[in-house]
Amino acid sequence: MAKRGMLIVLSGPSGVGKGTVRKAIFDQGGNDFQYSISMTTRKPREGEVNGEDYYFVSKEEFEHNIETGQMLEYAKYVDNYYGTPLKYVNETLDRGKDVFLEIEVNGALQVRKRLPEGVFVFLTPPDLMKLKQRIINRGTEDMETINKRMTKAVEEIRMMQDYDFAVVNDKVENAVESIKTIIKSERFRVERVFPEYEEMLGDK
Numbered sequence: 001m002a003k004r005g006m007l008i009v010l011s012g013p014s015g016v017g018k019g020t021v022r023k024a025i026f027d028q029g030g031n032d033f034q035y036s037i038s039m040t041t042r043k044p045r046e047g048e049v050n051g052e053d054y055y056f057v058s059k060e061e062f063e064h065n066i067e068t069g070q071m072l073e074y075a076k077y078v079d080n081y082y083g084t085p086l087k088y089v090n091e092t093l094d095r096g097k098d099v100f101l102e103i104e105v106n107g108a109l110q111v112r113k114r115l116p117e118g119v120f121v122f123l124t125p126p127d128l129m130k131l132k133q134r135i136i137n138r139g140t141e142d143m144e145t146i147n148k149r150m151t152k153a154v155e156e157i158r159m160m161q162d163y164d165f166a167v168v169n170d171k172v173e174n175a176v177e178s179i180k181t182i183i184k185s186e187r188f189r190v191e192r193v194f195p196e197y198e199e200m201l202g203d204k
Ligand SMILES: Nc1ncnc2c1ncn2[C@@H]1O[C@H](COP(=O)(O)OP(=O)(O)OP(=O)(O)O)[C@@H](O)[C@H]1O
Pocket: 012, 013, 014, 015, 016, 017, 018, 019, 020, 021, 134, 135, 137, 138, 169, 170, 171, 172
C-alpha cells in the first residue's frame, strides 16, 4: 500500500493572501500537491467557477452533507457555511498524494483533531490596517462584510498559537519561500527521506 500523503493546512484571516500564496506555490511547480476544493453556501463572485474555486451549494445541501458525515470539517463564517469534503481528502491521502487545504481557523482546529499528523500553518498579515486594505483592494466584498471579516480576523489572529508555524505575508515571495521550507523540513522530519537514516535508526 502507498505511504499516506502529507496534509498541509494553510489558514489565516480572510484577505491575508492565502489564495495568492497557495497559487504561487502551485505555479512554481516542483511539488504534487492536490488542492482540496471546498464547499460553500456563499454566492459565487464574478469569475468564480463551480467545481474549481468552490462547490457552490444551497444551505439545505450543505446541512445534508453535515448530517450524513460527508464533511471533514465545516464552519459558519460570516453568514455562510464553508467546509471540506471528507471523501476527497481521505482518498487522495490514501493514494499517497499530498493534500493542501486553505481554510479558516475553526475548521483548521477540527482538522487538527481528526488528522493531527497534518502540518498546520497560520498566515498572518503584517498588521490589521494592511489586512483591511487588502480586502478593500480585492474589491469583492461590500463595506459591511469587510467590517464583519475584520472583526473575525481579530479573533482568528488570537488563535495563531494553536498552529505549528506562523508566517507573515509581507511579501508574497517571502511567504512562499517560508512555507516551502516548512513543508520540506516537515517532510524530512516525518519521512526521514534518506534511506541511510532508516538503516542508522534501525527502522524496519
Ligand atoms: N503580500 C501581499 N502584499 C500585498 N497584497 C497582497 C499580498 N498577498 C495577497 N495580496 C492581495 O490581497 C488580496 C487578498 O488576497 P487573497 O484573496 O489571496 O486572500 P485570502 O486570504 O485567500 O482571502 P479569503 O480567505 O477571503 O479567500 C488580493 O487582492 C491579493 O492580490
